[in-house]
Amino acid sequence: MKKVYTCFCTDVIHEGHTNIINLAKQYGEVYVGVLTDEAMIKFNRFPVIPFEERMEMIKNVDGVKEVVVQSEIMYDKVISQLKPDYVIHGDNWKSGPMKAIRDNVEKLLSNYGGQIIDAPYTFNENVRRIDMKIKEKLSMPEYRRKRLRQLLELCPIVKTIEVHSGLTGLIAEKTIVEHDGEFNQFDAMWVSSLCDSTAKGKPDIELVDMTSRFRTIDDVMEVTTKPIIFDGDTGGLTEHFVYTVRSLERMGVSAVIIEDKTGLKKNSLFGTEVEQTQDSIEHFCSKIEAGKKVQLTDDFMIIARIESLILEQGMEDALTRAFAYVKAGADGIMIHSRKKDPAEILEFCDTFRKSDKKTPIVVVPSSFNVITEDELAAHGVNIVIYANQLTRSAFPAMEQTAKDILKYHRAKEVDSRLLPIKDIISLIEEL
Numbered sequence: 333m334k335k336v337y338t339c340f341c342t343d344v345i346h347e348g349h350t351n352i353i354n355l356a357k358q359y360g361e362v363y364v365g366v367l368t369d370e371a372m373i374k375f376n377r378f379p380v381i382p383f384e385e386r387m388e389m390i391k392n393v394d395g396v397k398e399v400v401v402q403s404e405i406m407y408d409k410v411i412s413q414l415k416p417d418y419v420i421h422g423d424n425w426k427s428g429p430m431k432a433i434r435d436n437v438e439k440l441l442s443n444y445g446g447q448i449i450d451a452p453y454t455f456n457e458n459v460r461r462i463d464m465k466i467k468e469k470l471s472m473p474e475y476r477r478k479r480l481r482q483l484l485e486l487c488p489i490v491k492t493i494e495v496h497s498g499l500t501g502l503i504a505e506k507t508i509v510e511h512d513g514e515f516n517q518f519d520a521m522w523v524s525s526l527c528d529s530t531a532k533g534k535p536d537i538e539l540v541d542m543t544s545r546f547r548t549i550d551d552v553m554e555v556t557t558k559p560i561i562f563d564g565d566t567g568g569l570t571e572h573f574v575y576t577v578r579s580l581e582r583m584g585v586s587a588v589i590i591e592d593k594t595g596l597k598k599n600s601l602f603g604t605e606v607e608q609t610q611d612s613i614e615h616f617c618s619k620i621e622a623g624k625k626v627q628l629t630d631d632f633m634i635i636a637r638i639e640s641l642i643l644e645q646g647m648e649d650a651l652t653r654a655f656a657y658v659k660a661g662a663d664g665i666m667i668h669s670r671k672k673d674p675a676e677i678l679e680f681c682d683t684f685r686k687s688d689k690k691t692p693i694v695v696v697p698s699s700f701n702v703i704t705e706d707e708l709a710a711h712g713v714n715i716v717i718y719a720n721q722l723t724r725s726a727f728p729a730m731e732q733t734a735k736d737i738l739k740y741h742r743a744k745e746v747d748s749r750l751l752p753i754k755d756i757i758s759l760i761e762e763l
């Protein structure tokens with residue numbers, strides 16, 4: 333009997349999958365690979381059912397001889413072990429980022445005379461509805477809220493990008509790249525106070541009120557499924573912060589990060605150029621404790637952000653605060669720096685990790701942008717936040733367009749830089 337292999341990256345079996353299996357059966361015995369959670373979140377979306385259940389579900393599909401674990405998106409390992417005569421896949425992998433997978437499979441099979449079968453891709457109203465239902469489930473508060481904790485278990489480092497609108501939410505949700513055989517997408521979203529304020533034409537001084545910040549979260553949530561980390565600034569008065577925690581938790585936000593400053597907050601990247609006051613350890617700890625006390629689920633995280641390096645208070649102070657905040661109940665520590673050189677961030681992480689192996693560390697490499705995700709992860713960092721790059725890339729592009737239209741008295745000269753009209757009118761899918 334010939335061996336036919338296909339890989340499923342799904343948590344529901346619909347007619348698209350049964351069509352593939354039925355076609356595969358005509359060529360031989362059908363082996364189905366099940367993508368692990370780690371691989372699935374890089375390539376597709378977060379699974380709605382656990383890996384073991386996905387294995388079981390596929391095992392029970394009529395016509396499946398055996399299920400195998402596929403732990404990488406590329407098929408090298410599985411093909412070398414199984415040596416299938418055929419690999420079958422929907423023909424949608426002939427273009428887009430998935431073409432790299434097809435090319436890789438073609439090369440692997442050519443080593444021993446195996447063949448690819450491109451099955452006609454099934455996409456109809458029924459399949460679309462099923463897909464939409466899964467996305468809706470992933471976006472529900474009770475599923476979304478706990479996802480950050482789940483990602484911390486699964487990912488070497490949780491890649492987080494700034495969002496401040498439905499549109500930026502869509503970029504965070506949908507952007508996926510294939511590069512050198514690796515697939516990547518963002519894992520989570522950061523509702524930055526700087527970018528949320530800037531989008532509203534306001535300075536980043538806790539001027540945009542919570543109702544308005546929540547409105548931004550709602551806009552993002554409506555079009556996304558990924559987890560949200562909220563920039564809670566100083567958290568405000570403790571008496572107010574407890575209400576913020578309750579509201580964020582109810583909405584399905586996964587974490588709030590509050591910084592240990594008090595009084596009129598200014599953006600950290602100003603550093604000591606402007607007057608900023610750091611909170612006392614005792615007072616900030618009591619704010620963390622109050623927040624943890626009102627939280628209703630185990631999912632939600634309160635992450636304490638340390639401003640000692642920003643305010644030039646030294647490493648010792650930063651570390652003392654980190655241990656005190658963890659003791660007060662903080663679920664994670666964010667350490668910030670405005671130096672171009674990541675040395676002080678790495679020193680903090682290395683020293684902190686000597687005594688605390690598990691509390692998640694968050695960093696925001698806006699200034700120290702030379703460091704890679706792998707290097708950060710090697711120093712014990714768990715979450716990296718690209719806190720303002722979408723806003724900073726959009727502004728010069730929009731400004732240049734405005735200038736050129738004024739210069740040429742028409743829009744023809746800017747057209748080649750724009751999203752085609754056909755694409756902008758279909759960018760947002762209707763229900």
Ligand code: SPV
Pocket residue numbers: 524525526527536563599600601696698719720
């Ligand atoms: C933000 O994005 O609003 C932040 C990070 O708080 S920073 O701007 O670097 O302070």
Ligand code: MG
Pocket residue numbers: 524525526536563565
């Ligand atoms: Mg901020």
